[in-house]
Amino acid sequence: MADDSQKQQELSDEEVVRQEIQKKVIAAFDIFDHEANKTVDVREIGTIIRSLGCCPTESELHDLISEVEEDEPTGFIRYERFEPMMIRVLMERRYRPENEDQILKAFSVLDEEKKGYLTVEQLTKYMTEEVPEEAFSQDELEEMLQASVDPEKHVIYYKDYASLMTVDETA
Incomplete structure (x- = not known):
């Protein structure tokens, strides 16, 4: 019984962290969503990612962009494609900067x-x-x-x- 309670607490702690990360991702994305249509120029993605404390190399950044681009690239990235990738990256603490x-x-x-x-x-x-x-x-x-x-x-x-x-x- 204590194990179940502990697992529920761990899940709720993880969910709280996820929600906090989601708020940061939304805020960072919205700064560059000039048309308020939940899209940003693909050239802004590196700045958004770096503003969230991630420091991917140019090659890694291109991989991330490829992951969230449409099948036929439009020059814009939609929030609904960006959010899951960015939350995963932040939850995994990938691309952390050097000290x-x-x-x-x-x-x-x-x-x-x-x-x-x-x-x-x-x-x-x-x-x-x-x-x-x-x-x-x-x-x-x-x-x-x-x-x-x-x-x-x-x-x-x-x-x-x-x-x-x-x-x-x-x-």
């Missing part, structure tokens, strides 16, 4: 002179040329630079930026 220490290590490798910052040109080169299959799009690069470049010095102080790139696991 701040790992991000700092990656930036410090790029900062060969150990100055504590990268120039816009350096970061642009690394993000668009070094690993072609994982290259950032122009929109992604502009978004990253907008968030990371110090407005006075026009460089990226990566120690400051690394904390912005991490996700609060309790949120």
